[in-house]
Amino acid sequence: MSTQPARGMRDFLPEEVRRRQYVMGVIAEVYERYGFEPLETPAAENIETLLGKYGEEGDKLIFKILRRGEREGTGEADLALRYDLTVPLARVVAEYRAKLPKFFKRYQVQPVWRADRPQKGRFREFYQCDVDAIGSRSMAVEAELLAAASDVFARLGFGDFVIRLNDRRVLNGLIDASGVPAELHDSALVALDKLDKAGRDGVAAELSSRGVPAQAAATLLDCFGSMSASGTNEEILAAYGRGLRGHEAGGQGLADLGQILALSASTSAAGHIRLDPSLARGLSYYTGAIMEINVPHLAGSLAGGGRYDNLIGMFLGEDVPACGISLGLERILVVMGERNMFPPSAVAAPADIMLTVWNAQRLGETLALAAVLRKAGLRVDVYPEADKIGKQFKYAASRGVPFVGVVGDDEQAKGVVAIKNLATGEQTPVPRDQVAEFVKAGR
Amino acid sequence: MSTQPARGMRDFLPEEVRRRQYVMGVIAEVYERYGFEPLETPAAENIETLLGKYGEEGDKLIFKILRRGEREGTGEADLALRYDLTVPLARVVAEYRAKLPKFFKRYQVQPVWRADRPQKGRFREFYQCDVDAIGSRSMAVEAELLAAASDVFARLGFGDFVIRLNDRRVLNGLIDASGVPAELHDSALVALDKLDKAGRDGVAAELSSRGVPAQAAATLLDCFGSMSASGTNEEILAAYGRGLRGHEAGGQGLADLGQILALSASTSAAGHIRLDPSLARGLSYYTGAIMEINVPHLAGSLAGGGRYDNLIGMFLGEDVPACGISLGLERILVVMGERNMFPPSAVAAPADIMLTVWNAQRLGETLALAAVLRKAGLRVDVYPEADKIGKQFKYAASRGVPFVGVVGDDEQAKGVVAIKNLATGEQTPVPRDQVAEFVKAGR
Numbered sequence: 103m104s105t106q107p108a109r110g111m112r113d114f115l116p117e118e119v120r121r122r123q124y125v126m127g128v129i130a131e132v133y134e135r136y137g138f139e140p141l142e143t144p145a146a147e148n149i150e151t152l153l154g155k156y157g158e159e160g161d162k163l164i165f166k167i168l169r170r171g172e173r174e175g176t177g178e179a180d181l182a183l184r185y186d187l188t189v190p191l192a193r194v195v196a197e198y199r200a201k202l203p204k205f206f207k208r209y210q211v212q213p214v215w216r217a218d219r220p221q222k223g224r225f226r227e228f229y230q231c232d233v234d235a236i237g238s239r240s241m242a243v244e245a246e247l248l249a250a251a252s253d254v255f256a257r258l259g260f261g262d263f264v265i266r267l268n269d270r271r272v273l274n275g276l277i278d279a280s281g282v283p284a285e286l287h288d289s290a291l292v293a294l295d296k297l298d299k300a301g302r303d304g305v306a307a308e309l310s311s312r313g314v315p316a317q318a319a320a321t322l323l324d325c326f327g328s329m330s331a332s333g334t335n336e337e338i339l340a341a342y343g344r345g346l347r348g349h350e351a352g353g354q355g356l357a358d359l360g361q362i363l364a365l366s367a368s369t370s371a372a373g374h375i376r377l378d379p380s381l382a383r384g385l386s387y388y389t390g391a392i393m394e395i396n397v398p399h400l401a402g403s404l405a406g407g408g409r410y411d412n413l414i415g416m417f418l419g420e421d422v423p424a425c426g427i428s429l430g431l432e433r434i435l436v437v438m439g440e441r442n443m444f445p446p447s448a449v450a451a452p453a454d455i456m457l458t459v460w461n462a463q464r465l466g467e468t469l470a471l472a473a474v475l476r477k478a479g480l481r482v483d484v485y486p487e488a489d490k491i492g493k494q495f496k497y498a499a500s501r502g503v504p505f506v507g508v509v510g511d512d513e514q515a516k517g518v519v520a521i522k523n524l525a526t527g528e529q530t531p532v533p534r535d536q537v538a539e540f541v542k543a544g545r
Numbered sequence: 546m547s548t549q550p551a552r553g554m555r556d557f558l559p560e561e562v563r564r565r566q567y568v569m570g571v572i573a574e575v576y577e578r579y580g581f582e583p584l585e586t587p588a589a590e591n592i593e594t595l596l597g598k599y600g601e602e603g604d605k606l607i608f609k610i611l612r613r614g615e616r617e618g619t620g621e622a623d624l625a626l627r628y629d630l631t632v633p634l635a636r637v638v639a640e641y642r643a644k645l646p647k648f649f650k651r652y653q654v655q656p657v658w659r660a661d662r663p664q665k666g667r668f669r670e671f672y673q674c675d676v677d678a679i680g681s682r683s684m685a686v687e688a689e690l691l692a693a694a695s696d697v698f699a700r701l702g703f704g705d706f707v708i709r710l711n712d713r714r715v716l717n718g719l720i721d722a723s724g725v726p727a728e729l730h731d732s733a734l735v736a737l738d739k740l741d742k743a744g745r746d747g748v749a750a751e752l753s754s755r756g757v758p759a760q761a762a763a764t765l766l767d768c769f770g771s772m773s774a775s776g777t778n779e780e781i782l783a784a785y786g787r788g789l790r791g792h793e794a795g796g797q798g799l800a801d802l803g804q805i806l807a808l809s810a811s812t813s814a815a816g817h818i819r820l821d822p823s824l825a826r827g828l829s830y831y832t833g834a835i836m837e838i839n840v841p842h843l844a845g846s847l848a849g850g851g852r853y854d855n856l857i858g859m860f861l862g863e864d865v866p867a868c869g870i871s872l873g874l875e876r877i878l879v880v881m882g883e884r885n886m887f888p889p890s891a892v893a894a895p896a897d898i899m900l901t902v903w904n905a906q907r908l909g910e911t912l913a914l915a916a917v918l919r920k921a922g923l924r925v926d927v928y929p930e931a932d933k934i935g936k937q938f939k940y941a942a943s944r945g946v947p948f949v950g951v952v953g954d955d956e957q958a959k960g961v962v963a964i965k966n967l968a969t970g971e972q973t974p975v976p977r978d979q980v981a982e983f984v985k986a987g988r
Binding site: 103104105106107108111112113114115116119120122123134135136137139140141142143144145146147148150151162163165166167168170171174175176177178179181183193194196197198201202203204205207208213215217227235238240241242243245246249253364365366367368369370417452453456459465466468469470472473476479480481482483484485486487497500501 | 546547548549550551554555556557558559562563565566577578579580582583584585586587588589590591593594605606608609610611613614617618619620621622624626636637639640641644645646647648650651656658660670678681683684685686688689692696807808809810811812813860895896899902908909911912913915916919922923924925926927928929930940943944
């Protein structure tokens with residue numbers, strides 16, 4: 103029988119758990135500092151809660167759980183594994199509306215499951231890390247989300263991150279104002295999303311093939327062409343204003359972008375935000391500001407999000423304002439690993455010191471010494487058997503433990519512990535009551 | 546459509562998540578101090594990994610996941626949700642044997658899923674918290690596990706916990722030495738397990754109905770009758786010695802019990818261990834020492850475990866020594882809630898201070914002040930909209946935030962922030978650069 107984890111899923115051995123916990127800890131600490139609160143929902147949802155929420159392709163990727171008992175044989179499913187953290191949030195907002203604060207700011211870091219074909223960096227069980235602020239249309243929400251994400255990336259060591267910012271209403275407004283027929287707006291948006299990669303000619307061809315009239319396509323592309331990728335935020339705002347030709351919804355988006363920039367001037371996001379006309383974020387459900395966070399020399403983004411005022415109310419049957427950012431936790435972990443960005447605390451040895459056992463009769467004394475050191479705050483491993491002392495040292499070295507303590511007959515007589523620093527090889531007799539300090543000083 | 550969580554599963558709103566994280570944090574910190582390391586395995590396992598491992602009843606309670614794609618219609622399952630943390634540990638030990646240390650000490654705190662009928666305090670998704678030390682038969686392992694669990698319970702505020710300790714080989718030895726035929730040993734153990742509740746007569750009746758000869762039953766019950774529940778550990782060790790009449794395996798168990806007591810004399814478990822002849826731990830897979838942790842005025846235990854040398858090697862086809870304790874995390878949380886045992890840090894307000902917004906034009910200044918306070922380590926919430934100030938105060942009070950900061954026109958002119966302590970009602974003008982200290986001092 104195979105003892106590998108199920109296809110596309112991963113075991114996390116201790117070193118890996120430590121790295122993951124470090125990143126999740128930074129994320130939680132930063133978001134708590136912004137007044138966001140933790141939420142957890144069950145791994146399984148009633149199947150009706152999930153089906154139909156992710157499109158036809160999404161439905162196929164949902165892991166479904168067989169009914170149990172007499173109905174197991176029917177092959178019917180009544181439950182399904184969580185596919186994202188947004189639908190459960192919408193359910194929670196509907197279920198506990200009376201208990202939740204008017205402005206519900208939650209972060210949620212939990213696994214989701216998708217029956218995708220596994221490939222490098224894509225798993226069937228992976229963590230999502232979603233941060234959403236529900237209940238307000240104020241641009242303070244966008245500004246706070248960008249500031250918090252900035253703090254997270256700065257704390258993790260991505261000092262040079264760039265926040266790309268845009269607005270769906272501006273994009274739609276530019277498309278509308280260029281004379282693209284209403285029924286082709288979405289189509290044009292999808293084409294424009296590729297401006298980065300396909301270039302003007304590529305997008306022109308796609309717009310044509312999607313049936314956008316040549317004149318409208320040319321106006322639209324001229325408008326985008328007039329906005330240099332290296333334009334300042336002010337230049338892009340001005341170009342947006344010209345292209346929108348007084349378009350009302352687009353103008354509201356433009357005003358909001360200006361406000362986000364102004365509000366961010368004295369937050370952690372200051373200097374990191376770049377308006378990016380080519381940012382469209384696919385065919386997703388955004389209704390206002392959209393954002394992605396990138397770092398140099400890395401294709402793809404480490405976080406993305408935006409305002410989506412029409413989704414969280416899906417179970418309530420009404421619009422509930424919402425804006426959120428999803429951090430690409432698995433991606434962040436991969437990049438931090440590749441770039442050796444984990445601090446020593448995240449790649450800690452399994453213990454600060456390992457105590458050896460001189461002989462079977464002395465095991466109790468070893469445990470007594472361990473008790474004292476643990477009370478002093480040290481992480482202490484005890485070799486459990488009275489093996490030859492060399493074997494015990496070898497074991498400590500193989501585990502990367504920095505210090506080893508020995509109480510031989512000599513040390514016993516003198517009331518000291520011989521502490522060996524495995525990095526330097528130096529061995530020091532340390533009075534029993536000073537061992538904790540000695541190890542802490544050398545940590 | 547219902548917006549409740551699936552039957553028997555729970556949403557954890559922020560307050561509850563904080564309480565759970567507090568307990569899990571204490572557990573992790575203590576175990577790290579004992580050199581235990583975190584392990585995480587996937588929620589879903591290949592179905593063959595789980596089936597047949599938990600008996601017929603257990604198999605029925607496993608949540609099974611439908612095959613996907615073309616084979617979805619067949620009603621076949623290829624995956625199943627994790628049912629406990631022991632089988633995944635056995636799989637991990639087999640799969641990564643070469644990478645894992647010889648003495649693998651792991652803790653694992655993850656949810657498991659069982660299709661049990663939900664009832665008060667019993668859920669279909671619940672967390673288990675398992676701590677196991679693999680690879681050594683030394684009684685240092687048992688002693689360290691008991692010491693670590695003692696630290697956990699003491700840290701959580703259960704100062705008066707009692708560790709009940711016994712040994713399977715001793716129980717089997719006493720049964721064997723009493724003349725119970727070998728094929729009835731398990732049967733007799735199950736009957737003896739009820740000595741606590743059913744009393745001598747009840748157990749006698751059950752032994753008889755299970756076919757244990759009257760003479761053997763009488764000898765056995767005399768032996769147990771001779772051990773007063775209030776006997777000291779020394780008295781019980783002596784009674785075991787008499788009852789075992791030189792039984793070899795039982796004698797080894799007896800020696801090990803003595804050693805666990807001796808090794809524990811200077812650990813955190815000292816004074817908490819009580820040998821308990823009535824402790825049998827059902828029909829489970831234990832092969833040596835067994836243990837349960839109880840607190841006064843609470844039926845049932847908060848933790849249980851023991852040595853099980855024949856299980857972890859199930860995928861390797863060989864015996865691998867192992868000893869572990871499982872903490873009843875969900876139970877601990879319920880009891881701590883009922884007894885108001887959570888410290889203030891675990892029932893924290895969502896923020897240390899909420900900043901109000903004087904008017905829409907001042908939103909940027911509010912965010913700037915928030916940025917400064919967050920850099921100083923405070924958890925700061927910002928009211929996102931320029932509502933009437935009274936409404937903003939009301940909101941802060943409803944959320945249990947201890948301080949509210951206001952920068953009105955007066956305060957703006959004077960360079961101060963009016964800080965209101967919502968508990969006392971007192972309002973203090975504090976210079977902007979001293980707000981963080983002021984709030985920290987009053988926290």
